[in-house]
Amino acid sequence: MCENDDDCDDMNDCTVNGTCNTTNGMCEGGSDEPIDTTCDMDGGTVCDGAGSCVECNDVAQCTDDGNECTVESCEGGDCLSENAANSTACDFNGGAGLCWNGACLDAANCMPADKCDDMDDCTADVCDPTDGSCTNDDEPDDTACSDAGDSRFAATAAWWIGAPNGTTLGTG
Numbered sequence: 001m002c003e004n005d006d007d008c009d010d011m012n013d014c015t016v017n018g019t020c021n022t023t024n025g026m027c028e029g030g031s032d033e034p035i036d037t038t039c040d041m042d043g044g045t046v047c048d049g050a051g052s053c054v055e056c057n058d059v060a061q062c063t064d065d066g067n068e069c070t071v072e073s074c075e076g077g078d079c080l081s082e083n084a085a086n087s088t089a090c091d092f093n094g095g096a097g098l099c100w101n102g103a104c105l106d107a108a109n110c111m112p113a114d115k116c117d118d119m120d121d122c123t124a125d126v127c128d129p130t131d132g133s134c135t136n137d138d139e140p141d142d143t144a145c146s147d148a149g150d151s152r153f154a155a156t157a158a159w160w161i162g163a164p165n166g167t168t169l170g171t172g
């Protein structure tokens, strides 16, 4: 039961408080604050438009860690950071670098840049900048590629041997 509007404060930064109907003692009205309204609770700084205070609604609201080899994202109101794929190009003190487990390392061991290219779009060509070794593991199923020959061959082979992933072949 409320006696005045102050009693209708739900202590939530992301809701517009209702007002007290003194006739029946009920709080009435109230709504969610618009998305991106500033808030300070639950570890968040912006309202999600649905009454919750979250870290982000968009990745632009996440702090950039200044590291090219980590990829920030905003998912479910949380700022996340994942390592960029190994062998992604980066700036190593102004020179060529490669990302390796989230850090930018000198690419000297991996020169020229196409050192590990096996000419197959359906394998990920990864050069380890710590020792220059190459790996060319298969890309996950359904990774886009331009070299139709290789991908079709792989798909056909999977079909004929009845591999479980053959079930996805109907779309291609």
Ligand SMILES: [Ca+2]
Pocket (backbone or CB within 6 Å): 009, 010, 011, 012, 013, 014, 015, 016, 017
């Ligand atoms: Ca409120």
Ligand SMILES: [Ca+2]
Pocket (backbone or CB within 6 Å): 064, 065, 066, 067, 068, 069, 070, 071, 072
């Ligand atoms: Ca980053």
Ligand SMILES: [Ca+2]
Pocket (backbone or CB within 6 Å): 117, 118, 119, 120, 121, 122, 123, 124, 125, 136
């Ligand atoms: Ca390749």
